Amino acid sequence: MTRYALLSRRLLARQPWAxxxxxxxxxSDQQRASSDYRVKLVEVGPRDGLxxxxxxxxxxxxxxxxxxxxxxGLTTIEAGSFVSPKWVPQMENSSEILxxxxxxxxxxxxxxxxxFLAPNLKGLNNAFTVLSQHPDSFATENTPPTKEKPGxxxxxxxxxxxxxxxxxxxxxxxTSLSRFREVIQAAKDTHSLRVRAYISVVLxxxxxxxxxxxxxxxxxATDLLEMGAxxxxxxxxxxxxxxxxxxELLNCLAKxxxxxxxxxxxxxxxxxxxxxxTAVALEHGIRTFDCSVGGLGGCPYSPGAxxxxxTEDMVYFMETLGxxxxxxxxxxxxxxxxxxxxxxxxxASAVGKAVLGARKRAxxxxxxx
Numbered sequence: 294m295t296r297y298a299l300l301s302r303r304l305l306a307r308q309p310w311a312x313x314x315x316x317x318x319x320x321s322d323q324q325r326a327s328s329d330y331r332v333k334l335v336e337v338g339p340r341d342g343l344x345x346x347x348x349x350x351x352x353x354x355x356x357x358x359x360x361x362x363x364x365x366g367l368t369t370i371e372a373g374s375f376v377s378p379k380w381v382p383q384m385e386n387s388s389e390i391l392x393x394x395x396x397x398x399x400x401x402x403x404x405x406x407x408x409f410l411a412p413n414l415k416g417l418n419n420a421f422t423v424l425s426q427h428p429d430s431f432a433t434e435n436t437p438p439t440k441e442k443p444g445x446x447x448x449x450x451x452x453x454x455x456x457x458x459x460x461x462x463x464x465x466x467x468t469s470l471s472r473f474r475e476v477i478q479a480a481k482d483t484h485s486l487r488v489r490a491y492i493s494v495v496l497x498x499x500x501x502x503x504x505x506x507x508x509x510x511x512x513x514a515t516d517l518l519e520m521g522a523x524x525x526x527x528x529x530x531x532x533x534x535x536x537x538x539x540x541e542l543l544n545c546l547a548k549x550x551x552x553x554x555x556x557x558x559x560x561x562x563x564x565x566x567x568x569x570x571t572a573v574a575l576e577h578g579i580r581t582f583d584c585s586v587g588g589l590g591g592c593p594y595s596p597g598a599x600x601x602x603x604t605e606d607m608v609y610f611m612e613t614l615g616x617x618x619x620x621x622x623x624x625x626x627x628x629x630x631x632x633x634x635x636x637x638x639x640x641a642s643a644v645g646k647a648v649l650g651a652r653k654r655a656x657x658x659x660x661x662x
Contacts (some may be wrong), residue, residue: 342589374417406444434487456500497533532563557581567602587629588641603642
């Protein structure tokens, strides 16, 4: 039996109706089962997926991508980054993106939350400039988002190795954490915003190899949570992660007292292991995963790192395990096909290409009939 099949059997065995010792499921059982099968997918394509593109992508294309993604059932979309355009030119118009999202609620069946990176107080203040112009147009961490008022989230990004921290943030880990403390406090004190904290290269570093101490990752995670971060996104930035090392990392975090509900996984598919590692994280109890439509992405500070795990592949994979993403697979496939053609990139989603191929075959057969 494959690992996927074994995981699927284990998950299905948890359903209330599969318990041999009970003749019925209570309301609390049903609620628990529903929660256990619900998976949150965070779409990072508009930011992480596009940030490394050399050709300038028009603002209109970025906005259309976000609008199309909002119609697929995705509820959280990473929309931009308030970083210096000197280092990441593609994110230069993030203020305009935020302004647009606050002025024009998007068509979506669900309330939406948008995430923006802000690595320091300067970046955060740039975001605040926009927010101050629309003080009643967004939900805070104390009020749930609605279709009229989207939720907003600020994200900071630390690193698990000193080499990557210096390359990515131009400072050591301790200094970066000190800066993030100021950002987190300001985000919450000024606008009551939710804060997500990324930790990069948790399963492999382009400069230090596989020698990433999971205990160091756990320490950084607990430090960020103590600062007030609401969620820790563990980034396999290089795609070097393997099933055993993913399991070891998650066990280490659990022993450090980090709860599953405070953890998200961010896998890259450089070595084709993203879904394998996702299966390990699912079995561990993680229920939040990042993904990028069309498999777009890569890290400008990680030589050789290719795209994030594709949203299409993640949705299909979750569905085969009986998990509930709330995302329309066909709709996401359409978005992936459109954006990869729009920016002249290969579609890196195996599922996306398979679905598109099946459609063409069905059309050809229909034409013959």
